[in-house]
Amino acid sequence: MSATHEVFNQPAPLQDVNLFDIQRPLQSALRLHAPDLDVAPLRALGLLAGSADMQQHARLANTHPPQLHTHSRFGHRIDEVEFHPSYHALMAAATGAGLHGSAFGAEAQATGHAHLRRAAGFMLFTELEPSILCPVSMTYAVTPALQSNAAVYADWGPGLTSRAYDPVLKPWHAKAGLTMGMGMTEKQGGSDVRANTTRAEPDGSDAWGERWRITGHKWFFSAPMCDAFLVLAQTPGGLSCFFLPRVLPEWAGGGLNALRIQRLKDKLGNQANASSEVEFVGATAWLVGEEGRGIPQILAMGTLTRLDCALGTAGLMRQALSLALHHTTQRKAFGKFLIDQPLMQNVLADLALESEAATALALRLAHSFDRPHDPHEQVMSRLLTPVAKFWVCKRGSHFAQEAMECLGGNGYVEEGGQGVMARIYREMPLNSIWEGAGNIMALDLLRALRKADAAAALAHELAPARGMHPALDRLAAQLPLRVEAMATEMEARRLAQDVALAVQAALLARTAPLAVFAAFCDSRIGGHWGYSFGSLNAATDFGAIIDRARPH
Structure with missing residues (x-):
């Protein structure tokens, strides 16, 4: 009996490749x-x-x-x-x-x-x-914050x-590796953590300092199997930060802490991660930092998690782009490989520009945290954290949809799209929402502008690209003036967008080929661009941009 059909014109999986070497x-x-x-x-x-x-x-x-x-x-x-x-x-x-x-x-x-x-x-x-x-x-985010309680951090x-991983719940001293989480938002407040109702009552002191009893709830409590959490609770002195372990030390009673997992969230994506709702029923916790200073503590932790949102989105962009390039290189339609079709080249080159700019901005932000004593880097980390979180994450969902479209129906099917494209699409909105959605980031940018000489720092950051593209020069000249004028809340999103684009362009001037830099400035800043991916100027060097991005 003969086969009903032969499988051909389907791409091989993108696997067993070195992701660093092709990036x-x-x-x-x-x-x-x-x-x-x-x-x-x-x-x-x-x-x-x-x-x-x-x-x-x-x-x-x-x-x-x-x-x-x-x-x-x-x-x-x-x-x-x-x-x-x-x-x-x-x-x-x-x-x-x-x-x-x-x-x-x-x-x-x-x-x-x-x-x-x-x-x-x-x-x-x-x-x-x-x-x-x-x-x-x-x-990653809570480790430096925990140093505010020297006794806990010492243990x-x-x-x-440690680089060891031990998933079993047991006392900290019996484990080779530990993980930690956070519990901040509540059902009535969300991002407005000042509205938290969870309360803490003093319960003496011991080897880890001031001990308290926590009663209340958390509406989003991700990764509840972590070994401990930093949580916010109200005290007589105001909203405070506490260290709450899952398993108590022997000298504090031992056994499981009074943390009750009510249910797991049924989410759009992020399926492998357990996000939960929890209640604390007199749970034991220790004060971290000063009583009433919980907000500064959470802001310090939020800075690092927001960095990871930008990094994570940039990584997902890169994989979606690699899958699109890999697919179109092997798939034929209308007598030619998809990657040789002019309109597909425009889409792929446009996606490549977005991906490279996201990578450049996210890593620039990470670099600033390696220079904590440099005055310029201090300002840039404060300035670029909300900017990168806002802009890179905001672009993610649109990017994933367009990359998925490059694969056609195969991209939309869960087991298709090389097995990951649909997951990428469902994951993208998370990084934009988690740790502060777009409006929160735009408002945080305004706060950053009020606390430092942001205009001078921004001008210094853009200076290496001066004279390399007229559209960038115009934007670079305007931004410090807009920063000094202190944009209103109504203008905050546009300002965050323009700061992101200017810094991305200045970075590409130093790291990318001329074809990439010129096309990015022409489209994102110069206005030679439409309202969707695939609308680059016809004079763009599509071949050079695509060749740089291809997962060879």
């Missing part, structure tokens, strides 16, 4: 900020993240989402979340690569560029779209900076 924009950005950086660990991570085995783990972890078990079969309260083995394999790989608190370890700090190196690795790992990086990102710091 020229990322390499260029690293050379600009850290020309002496040892990239061997990143190359090893790129090989791992691009492997078929890790892609399979990412698929399985999302296909088999976490399951909540509130009680044991004997009726005891356990509040445990069960994960697929692939989730643990991915977590072990991420922590093994140092994508969590190890950026603050002595070894990482001694070698320099700890945040930049970690940022590049975070982007590479995100290309898998494994949906497990939330606890990794939170551990927990080594485990948080």
Whole structure:
């Protein structure tokens, strides 16, 4: 009996490739900020993240989402979340690569560029779209904040900076590696954490300092199987930050803390990560920092998680672009490969510009955290954090939709699109919403402008590109004046957009080929662009832009 059809004109999977080696924009950005950086660990991570085995783990972890078990079969309260083995394999790989608190370890700090190196690795790992990086990102963000309680950090710091992964709930001293999360938002307040109603009552003191009892709830409480959390609660002195472990030390009673997982969120994407609602029923916690200073503490942590939102979106953009380029290179229609079709070239080149600019901006922000004592970098980290979080994440969903369209129907099917495109599309809105949606970021930019000489810092940042493109020169001349004039809230989103575009263009002037820089300025700043991807000027050097982006 003969076969009914022969399968042809279908692309081979994009797998078993080194994601670092095929990411020229990322390499260029690293050379600009850290020309002496040892990239061997990143190359090893790129090989791992691009492997078929890790892609399979990412698929399985999302296909088999976490399951909540509130009680044991004997009726005891356990509040445990069960994960697929692939989730643990991915977590072990991420922590093994140092994508969590190890950026603050002595070894990482001694070698320099700890945040930049970690940022590049975070982007590479995100290309898998494994949906497990939330606890990794939170551990990264809370590790320095925890230093405000020296006693707790002395005990927990080594485990948080370790590259070991241990998923079992047990006392901190019995674990080779630790992870941490945050609990900030409540159902009545969301981003307005000042409206929190969770309360804390004093309960004496011990080896970890002031001990309190926490009663209340958290509406979004991601990764509840982390070993501990920083949470916000009201005290007589105001909103304060507390360290709340899942398992109590023996000298504080031992056993599970009084944290009750009510349910897991049913989300659009991010399926492998357990996001939950929890209640605290007199849970034991220790004060971190000064009483009443919870807002500054959460802002410091939010700065690092917002960096990760930009990095994560840039990584997802890159993978979506790679899949689109890989598909169109192998797929024929109307007698030619898709990548040779003029309109497809316009779309692909436009996506390539967006992806490279996102990579450049996100890594520029990460670089600023490696220079905490440099006055210019202090201003730029404060300025670019809301700008990058706003603009890069805002562009993500539109980018993913257009990249998916390059694959046609195969991109829309869950098992199609090389197995990840649909996950990327569903994941994109998360980074824009988490840790402050667009309006919150735009308002945060206005606050940043009021607290530092942002106009001078921005002018200094754009100076290397002066005279390289007339449209950029015009924008660079206007921005400091707009910054000094202090835009109103109604104008804040437009200002965030224009600052992002100007800084992206200035970075591309230093890291990208002339064809990429010129096309970016012509389209994004010069106005030779439409309202959708694929509307670049016909005089654009499409071949050069596409060749730079292709996953050769």
